[in-house]
Amino acid sequence: MPAIEDPPDRPLQTARLLLRRPLAGDFERFAEMLGDDASARHIGGVLPRAAAWRRFLQMPGAWAVQGFAMFSVVERASGRWIGQTGPWFPEGWPGTEVGWSFHRDAWGQGYAREAATAAIDWTFAHLDWSEVIHSIDPDNAASIRLAERLGARYRGPGTLPEPFADAKIGIWVQTREQWMARRGTRNPECP
Numbered sequence: 001m002p003a004i005e006d007p008p009d010r011p012l013q014t015a016r017l018l019l020r021r022p023l024a025g026d027f028e029r030f031a032e033m034l035g036d037d038a039s040a041r042h043i044g045g046v047l048p049r050a051a052a053w054r055r056f057l058q059m060p061g062a063w064a065v066q067g068f069a070m071f072s073v074v075e076r077a078s079g080r081w082i083g084q085t086g087p088w089f090p091e092g093w094p095g096t097e098v099g100w101s102f103h104r105d106a107w108g109q110g111y112a113r114e115a116a117t118a119a120i121d122w123t124f125a126h127l128d129w130s131e132v133i134h135s136i137d138p139d140n141a142a143s144i145r146l147a148e149r150l151g152a153r154y155r156g157p158g159t160l161p162e163p164f165a166d167a168k169i170g171i172w173v174q175t176r177e178q179w180m181a182r183r184g185t186r187n188p189e190c191p
Helices: 024-035 049-056 057-068 109-124 143-147 176-181
Strands: 017-020 073-077 081-088 097-102 133-136 153-158 167-177
Touching: 017 081, 017 109, 024 049, 024 081, 049 057, 073 109, 081 109, 081 153, 097 109, 097 133, 109 133, 109 143, 109 176, 133 143, 143 167, 167 176
Parallel strands: none
Antiparallel strands: 017 073, 073 081, 081 097, 133 167, 153 167
16 A cells, blocks of 8 residues: 555645545536546446446545545636546556546536646655556547646556456556656645
């Protein structure tokens, strides 16, 4: 298990976003995201509401058990939940991941890059990880572009654990040193 510090009690803030631990009130928008074919296509597919609830509970559970998980991403101006991003490392995962998924109405506004940057900064500041990966469906051109803009490079194909073992994924990777050099700082918490 990676070394961790206490999870943040206060949300991380970017220019337009708050990143915080998931709250029950986030579920409505999360269920909408997983009920939408375009939004859910590359993250396991559309789920009915009851299955979406069980998936939603994975992140608060991981925060409680592992001390880290994906953050809920909230638009500061409106208070609207728009997605999730952050560290993710369940049993059998192909590496220490910072992943993301966003509600369709948040696409194309630069939110994913802004949020993922803050999440990677937090991950390298608080977890003893030497690298972060992004496991991406090869048909997900938008996520591949984002991984490249974040500085990650393609490592090759990967395999997810059951029940996703048949999913085609590519692994995009970036080391702690590469991230910090790209950010121009030794302290990954510095914006």
